[in-house]
Amino acid sequence: MADPGSAAGFDLSNAPGGPATALPLTPVTQLIDAYREHGHRRARLDPLARVPLPDVPELRLRFHGLDPAQKRDPASAVLPTATTMQELEWQLKRVYCGTIGLDCGSVRKRQRRAWLYARMEAELPAPPLAPDQKRSLLRRLVAAEMWERLVGGTFAHAKRFSLEGCESLVPLLDTLVEEGAGHGVRQVFVGMPHRGRLNTLVNVMGFGARGMLDRLDPDSDIAFTQRDLPYHLGGVARRMVGGDEVALVLAPNPSHLQSVYPVVCGMARAHVDEHPGTPCLPVMVHGDAAFAGQGVVMETLNLTRRSGYTAGGVVHVIVNNQIGFTTPNLMDVRAHDYCTDVTRMVDAPVLHVNADDPEAVMRAARIAIAYRMEHGADIVIDLIGYRRLGHSEHDTPAVTQPALHAAIAAHPTVTELYHAASAEPARLADLRDAAVRDLHAGPGAAWGEADASLPHGAARRQLQPLSLQRVQALTQTLTTPPNGVLLHDVVRGLCERWRTAVSSDTHTVDWCLAENLAHATLLGDGQSIRLSGMDVGRGTFMHRHAVWHSQATLSNEGRRYVPLQHVAPCQGTFDIVNSPLSEEAALGFEYGYSVQTRSRLTLWEAQFGDFVNGAQVFIDQYIASGEYKWGCQSALAMLLPHGHEGVGPEHSNGFLGRFLQLCADDNMRVVMPSTSGQWFHLLREQAALATPKPLIVMSPKTQLHGNGRSHSRVQDLIDGCFMPVLTDASVVDGQTVTRVVLCSGKFFYELQAQREREARTDVALVRVDQLYPFPQEALAAALAAFPNLKEIVWAQEEDANQGAWRFVREALEACVPQGSRLTGVCRSATPSGAHASVRAHQAEQRRLVAAALGALG
Numbered sequence: 001m002a003d004p005g006s007a008a009g010f011d012l013s014n015a016p017g018g019p020a021t022a023l024p025l026t027p028v029t030q031l032i033d034a035y036r037e038h039g040h041r042r043a044r045l046d047p048l049a050r051v052p053l054p055d056v057p058e059l060r061l062r063f064h065g066l067d068p069a070q071k072r073d074p075a076s077a078v079l080p081t082a083t084t085m086q087e088l089e090w091q092l093k094r095v096y097c098g099t100i101g102l103d104c105g106s107v108r109k110r111q112r113r114a115w116l117y118a119r120m121e122a123e124l125p126a127p128p129l130a131p132d133q134k135r136s137l138l139r140r141l142v143a144a145e146m147w148e149r150l151v152g153g154t155f156a157h158a159k160r161f162s163l164e165g166c167e168s169l170v171p172l173l174d175t176l177v178e179e180g181a182g183h184g185v186r187q188v189f190v191g192m193p194h195r196g197r198l199n200t201l202v203n204v205m206g207f208g209a210r211g212m213l214d215r216l217d218p219d220s221d222i223a224f225t226q227r228d229l230p231y232h233l234g235g236v237a238r239r240m241v242g243g244d245e246v247a248l249v250l251a252p253n254p255s256h257l258q259s260v261y262p263v264v265c266g267m268a269r270a271h272v273d274e275h276p277g278t279p280c281l282p283v284m285v286h287g288d289a290a291f292a293g294q295g296v297v298m299e300t301l302n303l304t305r306r307s308g309y310t311a312g313g314v315v316h317v318i319v320n321n322q323i324g325f326t327t328p329n330l331m332d333v334r335a336h337d338y339c340t341d342v343t344r345m346v347d348a349p350v351l352h353v354n355a356d357d358p359e360a361v362m363r364a365a366r367i368a369i370a371y372r373m374e375h376g377a378d379i380v381i382d383l384i385g386y387r388r389l390g391h392s393e394h395d396t397p398a399v400t401q402p403a404l405h406a407a408i409a410a411h412p413t414v415t416e417l418y419h420a421a422s423a424e425p426a427r428l429a430d431l432r433d434a435a436v437r438d439l440h441a442g443p444g445a446a447w448g449e450a451d452a453s454l455p456h457g458a459a460r461r462q463l464q465p466l467s468l469q470r471v472q473a474l475t476q477t478l479t480t481p482p483n484g485v486l487l488h489d490v491v492r493g494l495c496e497r498w499r500t501a502v503s504s505d506t507h508t509v510d511w512c513l514a515e516n517l518a519h520a521t522l523l524g525d526g527q528s529i530r531l532s533g534m535d536v537g538r539g540t541f542m543h544r545h546a547v548w549h550s551q552a553t554l555s556n557e558g559r560r561y562v563p564l565q566h567v568a569p570c571q572g573t574f575d576i577v578n579s580p581l582s583e584e585a586a587l588g589f590e591y592g593y594s595v596q597t598r599s600r601l602t603l604w605e606a607q608f609g610d611f612v613n614g615a616q617v618f619i620d621q622y623i624a625s626g627e628y629k630w631g632c633q634s635a636l637a638m639l640l641p642h643g644h645e646g647v648g649p650e651h652s653n654g655f656l657g658r659f660l661q662l663c664a665d666d667n668m669r670v671v672m673p674s675t676s677g678q679w680f681h682l683l684r685e686q687a688a689l690a691t692p693k694p695l696i697v698m699s700p701k702t703q704l705h706g707n708g709r710s711h712s713r714v715q716d717l718i719d720g721c722f723m724p725v726l727t728d729a730s731v732v733d734g735q736t737v738t739r740v741v742l743c744s745g746k747f748f749y750e751l752q753a754q755r756e757r758e759a760r761t762d763v764a765l766v767r768v769d770q771l772y773p774f775p776q777e778a779l780a781a782a783l784a785a786f787p788n789l790k791e792i793v794w795a796q797e798e799d800a801n802q803g804a805w806r807f808v809r810e811a812l813e814a815c816v817p818q819g820s821r822l823t824g825v826c827r828s829a830t831p832s833g834a835h836a837s838v839r840a841h842q843a844e845q846r847r848l849v850a851a852a853l854g855a856l857g
Helices: 027-042 085-096 110-122 131-154 169-182 197-203 209-216 221-225 257-274 288-293 295-303 339-346 358-375 402-410 414-421 428-441 468-478 489-501 511-524 584-596 609-623 626-630 656-661 676-687 714-719 747-758 776-783 805-813 838-853
Strands: 100-103 187-191 235-241 244-250 280-287 315-320 350-354 379-384 447-451 528-533 574-578 600-605 637-639 669-671 695-697 739-743 763-768 770-772 791-799 821-827
Touching (some): 027 100, 085 110, 131 209, 169 358, 187 257, 197 209, 257 288, 280 288, 468 489, 600 676, 656 669, 747 763, 763 776, 770 805, 791 805
Parallel strands (some): 280 315, 528 600, 600 637, 669 695, 739 763
Antiparallel strands (some): 669 770
């Protein structure tokens, strides 16, 4: 391959978009520019050739005042091998109107456009594939074809989401892996929807065909015990490329087609952060209709261009069967209408390629890898084929698309076309028989280990003991700005309070300092942390202040300083990343990051707890069930600011009940901490989990600053640990208690204040700060301290259908001592949640408190 800079003798310096200062436009350069911009509209992209190619006037010689017989000006350096205008036109058509169409009009950087033109034009004199290369390519196509036929013949009624019509995807993925390896890539992350996944697992990942068939066999033991459908499965494989081992990770995903896209991007970013200087390659395979129609695609395209989220560009592959789901999704080259048009928002170039020309498909893959590695940016390969069978092989597509499927039925397969074109001496029938034998025999010699589950997280670091001296030293570091950073008065006052808070072991620590100290102690021990979300640097409620912005008015104005990045000489990495206004893609990204990371505490904070419902797919299908279905372990911590305060349904409720409904099989931990000390210990313990589990935190809002009662003593941070159940330390004599009120989070303090006003000694308040796994034994032990107990009340400020009551009731009944009665106090069920009136909210809170404490006497 010629150097793209020289373009095999083509001098681009005088051409439109060239790397140097362009000369004044001439008719010749205008013609070349027209082909570069519009050539894809006349490219032979549709294997079925159903729609006539449009007339594009700009591609005519006479449009630019040129005569076909006109001689080239030898002084013109552009395309010097053409001696006449007619020959020039032929060369331009061959480059830009063949079976690859370059669509880069949305790429705003002139240098990148010039690079793409040079690379396309360098392909013109490139030698054809050698006979052995053609033979290898044909055998890969036959293997892809025969896997589909093997499955269809073995289990005619099994859903497999066949790749037939786009079999060139297999050599395309092969080429991406091999070309990536040539650029130093040793780790490839792949995401894809259902179509072609089984074929990819067998023919690209190297999973045994027999084992995959067992997963499709309804009577097999594997099919009986597997927890998800076979076309949702992922895995890990290792492939030898030119003596180098390349690891491939295919991320599992549910039926939410494009949701795996941000997950794969998060996995790739985690690899980049944990292996700096070692390039990885994220490859995302999409369906045509889903790519254009699913909002998470646009969110992720936007997200992964930002600092803290990029992994150096994604190679996107559209498996474009031109029909989407069941409705035709024809491209309209007349109107410049492609399913890839959404990528214009990120300046990603597109290589449209005819899936029936596998050599062109491989060329497109080589160009895509080279572009991605050169520019660190996204690029799209639009693999335009067709779908030989129905959506899931069960429907009859001719019912709604008779003409289309008549054309498909009459169209030869890509293997038949390429076998005829490559002059392969072996009969195609013999090649097909050999491919079936190879599939039954298992992976070839180039394959190493293949595993159907993603690697599990490693054991976390052990927590190091704390002392008052260490806490004081860390606080001093966290509150001392460097020279040139002028603190805002709010931050300066905060620092002064923090230094006072740790001056004695009897002082108390607010939630903000507790969090910062938890992070500082972990970082000092070598643990790394990633915290992301909207406004996390400052905190939505001015509750974090982890990023300082200098208030200086001279040269240092706007300088950022992150104290937690400076706590120790050999500390762990602290990344704090403000996300764009996104929940779905952002949470999917952090989930993927947490699955891949082996050394980082990963935290994502919603701006308000309710806002997490914009990412419900990731909670239901990944975070809550990913380990159960696929073996994907995650220690992602989700911080959801929660608490009814009369500020409306969308700013109060983190949908606690919804999370608890998803809890089973010890799949995650759901907590509602009531003290800053509990928050401190939660964070540290999450970083030290031996078995990673997601952590869902209904974090407070109003307790963060003003309520000193929720602030723990410094000594509680040093000596304590997270307690799922907090007993009532104010009870002097347990014999006098006849009523116990169980509660969580901030509601405790309203109950406590009213009990003190009433001077009640017959009521104890017990906090259940961990709601799942439910601390049944600890709660039973706490209740045993009250031998005369008559009534147990579960009290919550949430609505009956959105809080914990309906979930914990069964577990509570097992803890109730004989002779005691269990009741619940909560708001009535509503579809929306909290009040939008502060007055109504306060009245309802008073009612709940009164009902929970019961009548005097």
